[in-house]
Amino acid sequence: MAARRGSSGAIQVGVYTRIGKGDEAEGSGVVRQEEDCRLHCAARGWEVAKVYEDNDLSAYKRRTVRPEFRQMLEDLKAGRIDGVVVWDIDRFTRQPRELEAWIDEYEEAERRNRRLVFDSVSASDMDLSTENGRFIARIKVTIANQSSADTSRRTKRKHLELAAQGKLPGGRAPYGWNRDDRRTLVPEEAENLRKAVKDFLGGIRWASIAREWRDKGVRSHSGGFFDDSKIKRMLTNPRICGYRMHQGELFLDERGEPVVGDWEPIVPAGDWYLLTEKVRRESEGRATRDNATKYLLSGIARCGRCGTKMRAFPSYRKSKTSSQFKYACPGRNDGGCGGVARAGEPVDRLVRNAVFLSSDKALANVRERAPEWAEEEQLASLERDMAEFKQAWQQKRMSAARYIALTEDLEKQIAELHRERALHRAEAAAFSAGPIDIRERWEKLTIEQQRAAVIKVFRAVIIKPASNGPIFDPTDIEPVLR
The missing domain is CATH 3.40.50.1390 (Resolvase, N-terminal catalytic domain)
Structure with missing residues (x-):
């Protein structure tokens, strides 16, 4: 052809x-x-x-x-x-x-x-x-x-060397840091990130944080808006607390401790550990997911007849005193019985007061200091073992193969204990300030934070069929304590 x-x-x-x-x-x-x-x-x-x-x-x-x-x-x-x-x-x-x-x-x-x-x-x-x-x-x-x-190997080796020295990799300055030197902070941007960390730890969802940033007109260095996934990536990156990351993971030195970078941190390391731990628990399903944030007990209230999670629906208001919404068991086609429904406001007030009572009891029993971390001696012992193995290898009393075999798992244990200690210190610092007085702050909390307070006290709230007709009877509501 x-x-x-x-x-x-x-x-x-x-x-x-x-x-x-x-x-x-x-x-x-x-x-x-x-x-x-x-x-x-x-x-x-x-x-x-x-x-x-x-x-x-x-x-x-x-x-x-x-x-x-x-x-x-x-x-x-x-x-x-x-x-x-x-x-x-x-x-x-x-x-x-x-x-x-x-x-x-x-x-x-x-x-x-x-x-x-x-x-x-x-x-x-x-x-x-x-x-x-x-x-x-x-x-x-x-x-x-x-x-x-060959170029790839040299580049990887260079990045490893930079990570070990705590120096920045190449690329543009991340949000929060100056574009010129990539090390000093932009005050307004850094404050936005600090507030986002505080909000997430306080129970506010990523999507709500992203919505607030968009409403405030917060933009990235390239001019775009931040979505929830971008904010999550920024806040879970150890750079925000001054630690070096390499190949997507926290970079540790030979003692198993995080390598500190040569730039200004935005939040304390303890806050970052708390945030990443909360993210980890949520990803593993250990924390209650808060998908419905408009009503206090959506997904928390359960039908007293069939046990199905109840849903909240807006109500048609016949007068100013009528209920604005109701909790109702879904119909049979949606997995429920459809036989229980209750005006939402009185149920919310009863549960809110129960949370207040729990908060009052907590305030009355505040301990003066947080308990000591129980694994301090174990960490010290493992670090002594690591130092002895390293000294033996450097003095040629141990082969390299033997040294790697003995220390590979040891390094992981030390790194995990360092992470647990940082979490404990951060939690102890928060504990020393005492519990929050929910009663005084309730109206200022977002619906997500209010729901988080309810979930911390109750596993569920059982709403039974009405025993007194249209008149609200508190005995028909049964909160289930944790």
């Missing part, structure tokens, strides 16, 4: 251009690549049917998807182009397995007597339609792959 010809009778080829991060300094920007490739095609009498451009994408990383690169292969298979021109083979690919997919297509075309062309500006000896060209292309792609692998 003859090569596809355009209106001018010339062979139709695709030009592929690509630039990876850091390549611009090498003079291989996509604009210059395209210009050189077009001149190359014109010199050979070929017509450029389409330019395929993958900007800022790696040809080495296996998981990187290059959409234009894939489209170019599909167009070659479909006969929309009959060849490819690239600036250099390393612009085309650095993965031998990708090259082989193209070679397979060129060999298949050869069996069908279809003529395809392949050429590069930097070298004219890599025509994939010939055995010699395929041989040279394989060698050069293998060399490019090895070069990228």
